Amino acid sequence: MKKSAFWLLSLLLVMSVFLAACSGGGEKASTEKEPKDDGKASGEVKEGGTVTFGYTQPFKGVLSYAYYEGEDDVNALQFMHEGLVKTNDELQPEPNLADWELSEDKTKLTFKLKQGVKWHDGEELAAEDMEYAWYLIADPTYEGARFANVAMIKGAQEYKDGKADTIEGIKVIDDYTVEVTVTEPSVNLLDNIWSIPEPKHYYGDLTSKEIPDSDQVRKNPIGVGPFKVKNIVPGEMVEFERFDDYWQGKPKLDGVVYKVIDGSLAQGLVQNGEIDVIEAPKDQWEAIKALDNVNPVEADAMSYSYIGFDWGHYDTKKGVVVSDNKKFQNKNLRHAMAHAIDRQAFIDGFANGLGKPLNTPFPSVSWAKIDDSEINQYEYDPEKAKKLLEEAGFVDKDGDGFREDPEGKPFTINFDAMAGAETSEARAQFILQSWQEVGLNAKLNGGSLKDFNLFYDSIEADDSSIETFMGAWGLSPDPDPSGIWLSTDKWNMWRWYSEKSDELIKKGVTFPEDASKDVTEHRQEIYNEWQKLVNDELPIIFFEQRIDPWAINKRVGGVKITPFGTDEFHKWHIVE
Amino acid sequence: MLQYTIRRLIGMIPIIFLISVVVFTLAKLMPGDALSGKIDPLNSDPEYIEEMREKMGLNDPIPVQYVRWMGGVVQGDFGDSFVHKRPVMELIGDRLPNTIILGLSALLITYLLAFLMGRYSGRFAYSFGDYLVSGFNYLALAIPSFVAALVAIYVFAINLGWVPASGSIGSGVEAGTLEYYLSKAKHTVLPAIVLGAMATAAYTQFLRNDMIESSRKDYVRTARAKGTKESAIYNKHILRNSIIPIVTLLGFDIANLFGGAIITETIFTYPGIGYLFVESVNARDYSVMMAIAMMLTILTLIGNLVADLLYGLVDPRIRLS
Numbered sequence: 001m002k003k004s005a006f007w008l009l010s011l012l013l014v015m016s017v018f019l020a021a022c023s024g025g026g027e028k029a030s031t032e033k034e035p036k037d038d039g040k041a042s043g044e045v046k047e048g049g050t051v052t053f054g055y056t057q058p059f060k061g062v063l064s065y066a067y068y069e070g071e072d073d074v075n076a077l078q079f080m081h082e083g084l085v086k087t088n089d090e091l092q093p094e095p096n097l098a099d100w101e102l103s104e105d106k107t108k109l110t111f112k113l114k115q116g117v118k119w120h121d122g123e124e125l126a127a128e129d130m131e132y133a134w135y136l137i138a139d140p141t142y143e144g145a146r147f148a149n150v151a152m153i154k155g156a157q158e159y160k161d162g163k164a165d166t167i168e169g170i171k172v173i174d175d176y177t178v179e180v181t182v183t184e185p186s187v188n189l190l191d192n193i194w195s196i197p198e199p200k201h202y203y204g205d206l207t208s209k210e211i212p213d214s215d216q217v218r219k220n221p222i223g224v225g226p227f228k229v230k231n232i233v234p235g236e237m238v239e240f241e242r243f244d245d246y247w248q249g250k251p252k253l254d255g256v257v258y259k260v261i262d263g264s265l266a267q268g269l270v271q272n273g274e275i276d277v278i279e280a281p282k283d284q285w286e287a288i289k290a291l292d293n294v295n296p297v298e299a300d301a302m303s304y305s306y307i308g309f310d311w312g313h314y315d316t317k318k319g320v321v322v323s324d325n326k327k328f329q330n331k332n333l334r335h336a337m338a339h340a341i342d343r344q345a346f347i348d349g350f351a352n353g354l355g356k357p358l359n360t361p362f363p364s365v366s367w368a369k370i371d372d373s374e375i376n377q378y379e380y381d382p383e384k385a386k387k388l389l390e391e392a393g394f395v396d397k398d399g400d401g402f403r404e405d406p407e408g409k410p411f412t413i414n415f416d417a418m419a420g421a422e423t424s425e426a427r428a429q430f431i432l433q434s435w436q437e438v439g440l441n442a443k444l445n446g447g448s449l450k451d452f453n454l455f456y457d458s459i460e461a462d463d464s465s466i467e468t469f470m471g472a473w474g475l476s477p478d479p480d481p482s483g484i485w486l487s488t489d490k491w492n493m494w495r496w497y498s499e500k501s502d503e504l505i506k507k508g509v510t511f512p513e514d515a516s517k518d519v520t521e522h523r524q525e526i527y528n529e530w531q532k533l534v535n536d537e538l539p540i541i542f543f544e545q546r547i548d549p550w551a552i553n554k555r556v557g558g559v560k561i562t563p564f565g566t567d568e569f570h571k572w573h574i575v576e
Numbered sequence: 577m578l579q580y581t582i583r584r585l586i587g588m589i590p591i592i593f594l595i596s597v598v599v600f601t602l603a604k605l606m607p608g609d610a611l612s613g614k615i616d617p618l619n620s621d622p623e624y625i626e627e628m629r630e631k632m633g634l635n636d637p638i639p640v641q642y643v644r645w646m647g648g649v650v651q652g653d654f655g656d657s658f659v660h661k662r663p664v665m666e667l668i669g670d671r672l673p674n675t676i677i678l679g680l681s682a683l684l685i686t687y688l689l690a691f692l693m694g695r696y697s698g699r700f701a702y703s704f705g706d707y708l709v710s711g712f713n714y715l716a717l718a719i720p721s722f723v724a725a726l727v728a729i730y731v732f733a734i735n736l737g738w739v740p741a742s743g744s745i746g747s748g749v750e751a752g753t754l755e756y757y758l759s760k761a762k763h764t765v766l767p768a769i770v771l772g773a774m775a776t777a778a779y780t781q782f783l784r785n786d787m788i789e790s791s792r793k794d795y796v797r798t799a800r801a802k803g804t805k806e807s808a809i810y811n812k813h814i815l816r817n818s819i820i821p822i823v824t825l826l827g828f829d830i831a832n833l834f835g836g837a838i839i840t841e842t843i844f845t846y847p848g849i850g851y852l853f854v855e856s857v858n859a860r861d862y863s864v865m866m867a868i869a870m871m872l873t874i875l876t877l878i879g880n881l882v883a884d885l886l887y888g889l890v891d892p893r894i895r896l897s
Contacts, residue, residue, distance in 0.1 A: 147624060148621045212661040212662070235847040236845060237747060257747045259742075262842060262844070265741055269741055271734065453608020456608070457607050483621070
């Protein structure tokens with residue numbers, strides 16, 4: 001008996017770690033922003049040495065960018081491989097292994113590879129490797145999730161459907177030049193198109209289906225990055241050693257160890273030096289930050305949490321959301337519910353201050369974020385919330401302490417949130433109480449929190465009991481809101497339909513009519529308008545943007561922290 | 577005995593079948609599947625998820641899915657892990673050695689401690705030492721293993737630094753060298769102690785009670801009357817008889833050995849079966865989850881059979897028919 005009871009309990013503990021790890025949600029590509037370099041610490045740069053990078057989830061061992069699924073594998077991949085393009089500090093694409101050129105009509109993209117970039121086995125990186133990666137992903141037997149990143153290439157869909165033997169839009173010109181033709185021009189083509197090569201010579205005759213389970217990926221994966229794989233202990237550890245022929249010069253460290261640990265031990269392991277670099281669990285941040293041997297770095301993340309209102313359902317046949325739920329159509333009601341919550345107190349109380357309230361779906365690190373002075377800040381103001389509710393006709397008529405709706409019928413609000421973290425229950429209660437304070441009868445839907453899977457299953461299935469829910473999104477560097485915000489998007493979880501918003505989102509990825517106008521400026525204007533719209537309409541309450549806490553041992557320098565993780569691995573070094 | 581064994585083995589088939597239905601149903605009753613966590617507009621789109629669900633047959637009627645799964649299981653094929661992208665049997669095969677090493681070391685520790693403590697308690701029943709032993713046993717039984725694991729790690733790994741806190745092997749050691757085995761042992765010792773030392777209660781008390789009972793038996797009185805030394809009575813006559821039931825418990829431990837320790841493995845990041853199981857439940861990686869559950873079921877059944885057979889072997893008074 002003993003075992004099963006504690007089993008549940010500790011499953012909860014495990015889950016909390018799991019959720020904490022995945023609540024960021026987004027893809028951690030090797031991109032960067034805000035050079036919060038801690039490496040300026042005093043002391044001499046020492047050649048050699050090994051650094052241990054910790055992570056709190058076991059990795060699956062699919063060590064290929066084209067096939068990996070989770071952050072657990074990408075954390076290992078980041079040390080060993082790179083793409084043609086990277087994201088710079090302004091979250092814009094920047095040449096890495098290749099320069100590019102876009103044709104006049106914006107449909108032909110030519111990558112010009114740097115010469116002398118070597119794979120870990122000594123072969124030189126060739127244009128064929130890039131072509132090969134596109135073919136792998138568009139292959140009919142491909143089972144990964146990246147097809148959306150090659151779908152824009154002309155002929156990719158036909159190849160995937162088996163209607164063509166080759167992809168029409170790909171042309172290898174010489175060993176260092178490859179040209180792709182896309183189906184239609186798009187401003188964020190470089191952000192979206194797949195640009196990470198795969199070693200064609202190394203995978204040999206393997207089919208796209210066989211690759212993820214092959215020894216070439218699981219036991220001896222290769223890349224062009226600063227460190228090469230020396231040893232893999234499945235699910236537990238990957239040891240890397242320096243790759244002397246790295247194209248940006250010999251890395252400073254002898255090696256890196258990527259090690260999986262249990263989240264509950266993070267503080268102790270950082271303290272005794274078993275782990276040098278780790279994204280710290282937020283609930284231990286106070287203690288870890290205070291350790292003598294740690295450089296604490298807090299980096300704004302490209303993710304935010306929100307409270308969604310249920311606007312209706314998704315019409316699967318037509319492929320569009322239908323905002324037919326009358327409950328939250330009143331704008332004053334939505335505004336009042338936002339004003340009722342003290343988001344800063346929530347962040348301070350539950351996340352050790354690791355977050356900031358936000359009021360549009362763009363975190364402050366995004367270049368497209370509108371200036372705060374131009375939008376409603378929805379500051380905590382219960383009196384204002386009450387006033388807004390009165391105006392909207394939500395008055396307590398029967399004296400039970402809760403407001404009735406304008407027709408005088410009882411008005412209740414169901415709220416849903418994910419279970420898992422120790423503080424999940426308290427977080428939910430905080431929000432319920434905030435709404436109750438202003439006279440709204442809010443309660444937990446079904447009386448309890450939902451587990452991660454059930455939560456998203458219920459929302460995606462448009463379960464009728466779902467009325468408000470707290471979710472989160474991780475974002476890519478490009479600000480294009482489609483995928484979540486268009487009325488045709490299945491992940492428009494709140495089912496908000498707005499022609500104006502759709503129109504702006506679509507306009508945001510077009511080139512300016514006046515060709516001399518800067519594309520970024522043009523998009524900024526459109527996104528400002530869009531942000532003003534969603535900020536005022538408030539289809540969801542924008543809650544907080546996250547801050548990722550990183551603990552870096554003081555003996556390690558040169559570690560660059562970005563909104564997506566760590567970067568510039570070849571510059572990492574030991575400080576004496 | 578052979579006939580008995582065959583009869584028991586045949587009797588297992590309907591049980592395994594029924595359990596497979598239960599395991600499958602419970603797995604399917606869990607909300608979500610391996611794809612429901614993939615809501616991420618950056619690297620997967622709804623069409624991909626739909627397509628994969630279709631490909632994996634998750635949209636088929638449940639009975640069809642069951643028959644397909646069972647069809648594979650009968651042939652020893654538990655399917656592929658969606659999360660790990662490889663056959664389930666390979667995955668389990670990778671983790672099994674770790675779990676067995678840990679399980680065996682823990683079992684050894686349990687038996688050794690239980691034998692010593694049980695012998696002492698049985699001989700000096702109702703003494704201060706006996707109470708001390710049972711006090712320790714019940715305390716160990718009462719402490720949840722994750723608390724024990726965390727405290728042990730904090731004290732021995734982090735503060736004292738005697739052993740590493742997590743993992744099953746250190747970095748920078750080459751497989752096959754002496755250093756490798758030492759590193760392996762160093763990584764295993766703490767979780768093994770946590771697992772083994774906390775589970776002594778049943779065995780100790782079993783041995784103790786049996787010894788107390790035996791000490792009142794006629795043959796013991798006879799031995800005493802003959803003037804046999806007290807230590808010889810306990811060590812030769814009583815202990816030998818009392819150890820018989822303990823030996824049979826070995827059969828029941830088989831499933832434990834392979835099943836791994838879910839909590840301990842997770843906290844120590846010790847990549848064994850238990851850790852894999854938790855991971856698969858969280859990721860809704862059904863094929864792995866069901867394979868482990870089925871494996872444990874079958875091992876438990878076999879373990880029971882072995883226990884019964886051992887009983888018949890060591891104790892001639894019991895006849896199997």
